[in-house]
Amino acid sequence: MRHTRWLGALALTGALALAGPVAALEQLKLSVQPAPGTAADDQPLTALLKAASALYAARSDARTDPQDLVSAALADYAGLLEVLYGAGHYGGVISIRIDGREAAGIPPLSPPTRIDTIEIRIDPGPPFRFGAVDIAPRAPGSTLPDNAARGARARASALREATTGAVNDWRGAGHAFAKVAAQDVTADHAKQRLSARIRLAPGPRLRFGRLQVTPGSAVRPERIRAIAGLPTGKVFSPDALETSANRLRRSGAFRSVTLAEGKQAGEGDTLNITATVVDEKPRRIGAGAELSSMEGLRLSGYWLHRNLLGGAERLRVEAEIAGIAGQSGGIDSELSARFDKPAILGPDTGLFVHGDIKDLDEKTFKSREVRIGAGMSRRFSDELTGELGVDLSYADITDDLGQREFTLLSTPGSLLWDRRDDILSPTSGTFVQFEAEPFARLNGNSAGAQLIADARAYRAFGADKGAVLAGRVQLGTVIGPSIADTPPGMLFYSGGGDTVRGHPYQSLDVAQGGGVRTGGRSFAGLSGELRVGMSDKIGVVGFADAGFIAADGGFSGAGEWHAGAGVGLRYATPVGPLRLDVAAPIEGRTGDGVQIYIGIGQAF
Template sequence: MPDWWQPLIILKNCSKPVDPEWRFPSFGMRPMNKSQFFWVSVVCLFASLGFMIAGTARAVDETLAYTVVFRGVEDDPSLQSALESVSVTRKRQEQPPATMFLLRRRAKDDGEIFVQLLHSKGWFDASVEPSFAGEGASIVITFHVVRGERYRFGVPQLRLLTPRTEFIPPTMESLGVKEGNPAESEPIFAAADQLLAYAHKMGFPEAKLVDRRYELDRAAHRLDVALDLLPGPLVRLGKVHFIGAEGVDQAFLDKHLSWRPGAVYHPKRLERIQRAFMGTGLFATVNVVLERPTAEGELWPVAVHLTQRKHKTIAAGGGYSTDKGINVKGAWEHRNIFYRGQRIKVNTELGTDAQSAFLSHETPDFILSGQKLSFAFRLDRNLEDAYESQALQVGATVLRPVLAPGGEASIGLEWRIADVIEKSDESRSSFATTAIPLGLKLDRSDDLLDPGQGWRWNSEVKPVFTFSSSGDPYVRLANRGSIYRTLLAVPRVVLAARGEVDTVWGTTHDNLAADQRLYAGGGGTLRGVGYQLAGPLDQEHKPIGGRSLLALGTEVRWRAWENVGLVGFVDGARSYEGEVPDLSEGMLFGAGVGGRYVTPIGPIRMDIGFPLRKRSQVDDSFQIYVSIGQAF
């Protein structure tokens, strides 16, 4: 009997009920009266408690430490790994129990779990017994595993509970349960799931697995499996009716349906129209429900429950930077202007150095489902250190989703006229151009405004033709990419990096309009260096732009508190006069820190950047940037 039981026995004996007429046995001694017996009982009680505390302290003070060994599974590392993964004795090895009794209990519980795991792997005659060697801090627990012969599947059966049905069942072998294979539980449960999925895809959405029957033949070491399926009726889809579609044109809704009445049910048919309606941007939720017909043999109606978003949006924003000053932005959007999902949007921007107005109209499902046609009208006025310009641009673009999810290809036609004054020589030129932009966007990031995982890529090739005396035809190529990796989930730490390579081919530097040249520097490319100053400069240190650009950047984003984050960044960028970046000229670099305040519309960003190689009479000691959204 363990030592720690002794105080409990003493306490039990001292706490028995006392008969008023009972006298403590004398054993040859003088009998005690009730008062004497009371005080003896009190002393006995406290003595028992003392023994209990001392016994517990002695048990705790005996430090236990142990190692775990498995015998009988050395030839199967995957099985040993599976046993270790469910072993509490192994997982809590650094937290040994207080007593040897509790340690034995822990090992016994593990043995029962091991037997269940071995049964699930096909060893139905398996047994596991733990043994102990050593004591104190050098105990070795050995689990002796006796697997026995592994059971195999017999001839599996699939029984249909409907005598007359159009359902053609799959073979059990195709579901992963094959005669002669190890009788593991995982293929059985997987086969049941696959059977229901198969029935749904064949047009039987009400199919139910009624029973799974097993028969274990220990003499033959065989497990016989039978599945009972109630397939239900073959479903053909009927009329679709919409709930919650007030104000949306019926023809527009019908255009998103992907089947005709009478088509056999398939879960992807319903999923496809759910995605199509969500993709219009008109609805907050879309729920597609299959309804039972009023009579047997009729087509099954489909109900589409829609919750509409507000069709109109007004937005406002702004920002500040020490190199560009203050800018204020406003936007108005209507997402169902003509009741067929057409979208019209107006954007304006008023800044210290730039003002613009932008109007666009977008038509969904242009010719093909998912394809969009966009018309845009834009006015710009810029007062930069490099140039002053006024421009009018009109364009049309067809956009189509590709390489889903998150992919979009585009082709467009743009007309642009501009009046440009170059600050370096005060020359003034007028330009009239037509361009055919070809674009490809890929977005595999997990969040539009604050990504933590994934990547993005944006490429554009734009041939530009001139119809004025100023300028030459040219081709502009732009490639931008970014990548995001979450290094730590709590607190959230994200490593983000970006890169950009742009070039202009087919014209000289001087014949390229100053507002179409490539510039680096500022919050978009190189924080810490003034706007457009990371590139060729004239004698008065004014930027003159280039025909190629290279930019790199990296950030570490740390969510220090729930709504507050800190950022450290390093940027590098430069524009070059040649068509290809001349790496011998090097790059300019900036570094700094920033803060983020997370809001539902995206993080509010404030960065302070410092040039790592300050140029005399060109660079300031630092630059400050305030805006909404991450830098990239």
């Protein structure tokens, strides 16, 4: 008998498996009855209900198995009711009929073998308004938000946000253990009023205690504390806690960072914080390539160590070779290294030391340069950073003015204000960078300064924000010495992928007479792009660039303009968009036919 039962069960299972789920669900419809006091067709509510529906999600995933559909329908009663509450409807009626049968009456273990039609009918009922809303006690200086005040639409989300906000107000005032102690929410269906009385328990006002570090990181615990800069002894603040966590994340030494509050207050109303970090891989290598029809091939690479001495110190070594098979000069090579140590004079100030070796074979000059320097970096906010250093450099120059040597002592400084939403391919925000390098020539009697500004802005528009308008302004000038007393590397040229596409690299310069050509002491560049996404991966770009070079510093003398324009193609990758630009000159004497640029990342 036992074997007979097992054989029967296996036969039934096999028959069901052979039959398989019947492809069905020809129609899924959701209708919302107009509620008194609302528009005849409440499109926003309908859209919210569809977005929250498990049945619509199942159809989107092409799931038509009857068991799955019945389960989704049963889940929709609660899910759709929550949406109605969130929209301020507390007397709603939901009906979900599967081939004419109410889904709630279908036994979950005995679903139909086929489902053709599902109809969701919703009577949301009248919208409720807030009556008395009392959330107390409140933190000093805090008020009830307008969307939870008497007479406002009684959305459950607004009440939740008001309650959460009141708790967070107390936490922001130092009461880390603030919580909801009691709540009483009443819906008056006769008057369509929702009243709430919520009691808060602020708890004691606490101060930050010690930052405890969970073992396991290769970064020394004292360095983790120094980088985090937790304000021990100061009044507890969630913002200050998040700032400390962000400092650790920005160090680049950690894959993940968690700062957890203690479960109870310590001696003297202090709250200890526990840091749990997971280290990043200590070493990283990377490479890049750009190709231009005139400039040739540019190859670059770097090696990075994220925790060189056990204190989250970074060492980055970079190498670059440019101008391979180019038509605008010879081959340029550069080798540089930079060492950064965070949290030297407080958590937001770091030390850096760097060195550079360059061998440049440009169109108008040849140069062999060595530079060493050190300085301090400072993060003023999440968006504003700055650096100030002291450099010593030597350059052996050969150009149309002859063979010269420059030994410079300089104090380069920079400020960077970065509000872009994405570094690799921004769609909104701004980027502004100022650089100033005062210098004195030690093997001569000249002194001056190089000033550079770079400003960019991005704005998305159109359907689904699929188009981006990007603009860039570049300005540069050298004040003080003459062109002959200024290192050619500090002078300005225009033309090429970083300035004016469509004109050869550094093709716009200054004619000194007698066939002598040099860079200028003033430069202005303008660029605009319209980027349109054609799909998730592919985009097209239209662009125009213009550049200006003048012999005199401070834009005080006459100069010369040139301009170019073209179209481009972008293909999105995890490391930034692959870029193909084709440009032609539209103004200026330096044009030399169509130019092609291939690289990784947006042009700016």
